[in-house]
Amino acid sequence: MGNPMRIRANANGDVVEVKALIRHDMETGQRKDASGKTIPPHFIQTLTAKCNDKLVLDAQMGTSISKDPFLSFKFKGGAKGDKLTITWTDNKGDTRTDEAVIA
Numbered sequence: 001m002g003n004p005m006r007i008r009a010n011a012n013g014d015v016v017e018v019k020a021l022i023r024h025d026m027e028t029g030q031r032k033d034a035s036g037k038t039i040p041p042h043f044i045q046t047l048t049a050k051c052n053d054k055l056v057l058d059a060q061m062g063t064s065i066s067k068d069p070f071l072s073f074k075f076k077g078g079a080k081g082d083k084l085t086i087t088w089t090d091n092k093g094d095t096r097t098d099e100a101v102i103a
Helices: none
Strands: 006-012 015-021 044-051 054-060 070-076 083-090 095-101
Touching: 006 083, 006 095, 015 083, 044 070, 054 070
Parallel strands: none
Antiparallel strands: 006 015, 015 070, 044 054, 044 083, 083 095
């Protein structure tokens, strides 16, 4: 399980803007360590965001995403006080879920 995500979600009318900083190494499998051995790939494959258990984002990710990715997106249908849940799963089966309340 990775480190906690930093999530901010703000409602402006019927549009919610979400900003999330995801803590993950995101290794491509192409870099080498100091001894010359290839560092195995370790990256987020899937990411979902739900507002009150309704899916608002379903993303497929890969090795081209940078370390500790920053994600920003907007959706309609959320309101202040609603619960936003973001979950990711990586290629090693690790998963992380964090929540935020829409402000």
